Each structure stands twice: as C-alpha cells, then as structure tokens.
Amino acid sequence: MKVVVGLGNPGRQYLGTRHNIGFVVVEACAKLDPAAGWRLKFSSQCCEVRMGSETVLLACPQTFMNLSGNAIRQMVGFHKVPLVDLLVVCDDMNLPVGKLRLRAAGSAGGQKGLQNAIDQFGSNQFARLRFGVGRPPGQMAATDYVLGRFAKAETDDVDLAVGRAVDAVRLWVEQGVTAAMNRVNAAPEGSV
Structure with missing residues (x-):
C-alpha cells in the first residue's frame, strides 16, 4: 500500500483556497477510481483506490493544516507503511502558480503542515509534491494570501x-519517486 495525503484546512470557508490545493489534487486522484468511497478515519477523509497494480490510500486530514502530521502518523502507523511509500501534496508560495516540484525528501520550506509531519515522524524522508500558488502581491500577509482563492485569470492554469499533479501522483505510485521526479521536475509548463 502507498499513502497519498493532500494538505488543507477542513470547513466550507476554506474550499477553493490556495492552501487547500492538496485536497483538490487528492480528490481529483479519487475520481480515477469510480468505486472510491470516502469515509472518516485517522482524523481524515480517506478512500482507497487502485493505481496500476497498487492499492493507494488517499487522505485529506480534517485537522487544521498546522496539525496535519498527527493524522498522517496515524494512518501510516496503522497500515505499517514505510515513509518511502508516503507522498504529501501541498501548496508552495515559492513556486509560480501551477508549477509542480516533486522531491523524495527535504525541508518543509516554510510549509507548516509539512513541518508538522516532519516533526511527528522525526524524519523528512518522505516524498512531497509541491504545487505552486505564487507569492502574495505587495504588502499582503502570507496567511491572507494562502487563505484566499485563486484569481479568475489563474483558474485555467490551476x-x-x-491534471498534471494527478499524473505526477500516478507516476510516483506506478514508477517510483526517481522516475516521477525526472518527469515532473523536467516537464515544460503544461505537461508531465
């Protein structure tokens, strides 16, 4: 089994915000399997899908972003999944809108949900797919920016x-992190 977790905040007021793009990607992955059914488990909305020959647990923690690590630790511990079989999908203000970056391990880069997962595991040795949301304009606070929605002009790119992020998840599941990184990180805009 592999585990793919999208980071975000629960609640209707956060639907469609930049900070919830991890939820959006994971929910789009679930649509690949028409038999997928969501249920509340591990403090998360979860469903199991098939990707190629793999069973994949998709999850959207229902804790708030900064406490996501506890939910992730619960599901990984219960299923005894090694960290190499965990992928976390999150927003990244340091990347332009729609730019993807896949890494096998590394720092949180200021992403508090990712940092909480690193803290919970005492390790940063799990994959993360960062989805660019761009930088706040002018003097706008980072928190206000990520809790805001994408501009209409960004909708098509997002x-x-x-779609590219879903392809990246599938590549990670079916071919492994190295092959997926080679494709995702080298891809010209608009392809994976």
Whole structure:
C-alpha cells in the first residue's frame, strides 16, 4: 500500500483556497477510481483506490493544516507503511502558480503542515509534491494570501496543473519517486 495525503484546512470557508490545493489534487486522484468511497478515519477523509497494480490510500486530514502530521502518523502507523511509500501534496508560495516540484525528501520550506509531519515522524524522508500558488502581491500577509482563492485569470492554469499533479501522483505510485521526479521536475509548463 502507498499513502497519498493532500494538505488543507477542513470547513466550507476554506474550499477553493490556495492552501487547500492538496485536497483538490487528492480528490481529483479519487475520481480515477469510480468505486472510491470516502469515509472518516485517522482524523481524515480517506478512500482507497487502485493505481496500476497498487492499492493507494488517499487522505485529506480534517485537522487544521498546522496539525496535519498527527493524522498522517496515524494512518501510516496503522497500515505499517514505510515513509518511502508516503507522498504529501501541498501548496508552495515559492513556486509560480501551477508549477509542480516533486522531491523524495527535504525541508518543509516554510510549509507548516509539512513541518508538522516532519516533526511527528522525526524524519523528512518522505516524498512531497509541491504545487505552486505564487507569492502574495505587495504588502499582503502570507496567511491572507494562502487563505484566499485563486484569481479568475489563474483558474485555467490551476485546472491544468491539477491534471498534471494527478499524473505526477500516478507516476510516483506506478514508477517510483526517481522516475516521477525526472518527469515532473523536467516537464515544460503544461505537461508531465
């Protein structure tokens, strides 16, 4: 089994915000399997899907972003999944809108949900797919920016990038992190 976790905040007021793009990607992955059914488990909305020959647990923690690590630790511990079989999908303000970056391990880069997962495991040795949301304009606070919604002019780019992110998740599941990184990180805009 592999585990793919999208980071975000629960609640209707956060639907469609930049900070919830991890939820959007994971929910789009679930649509690949028409038999997928969501249920509340491990403090998360979860469903199991098939990707190639793999069973994949998809999860959207229902804790708030900064406490995501506890939910992730619960599901990984219960299923005895090694960290190499965990992928966390999150927003990244240091990447332009729609740009994807896949890494096998590394720092949180200021992403508090990712940092909480690192703290919970005492390790940063799990994959992460970062989805660019761009930088706040002018003097806007980072928190206000990530809790805001994408501009109408960004919608098409975001929708295309969500499709590329789903392809990136599938590549990670079916071919492993190295092959997926080689494709995702080298891909010209608009492809994976």
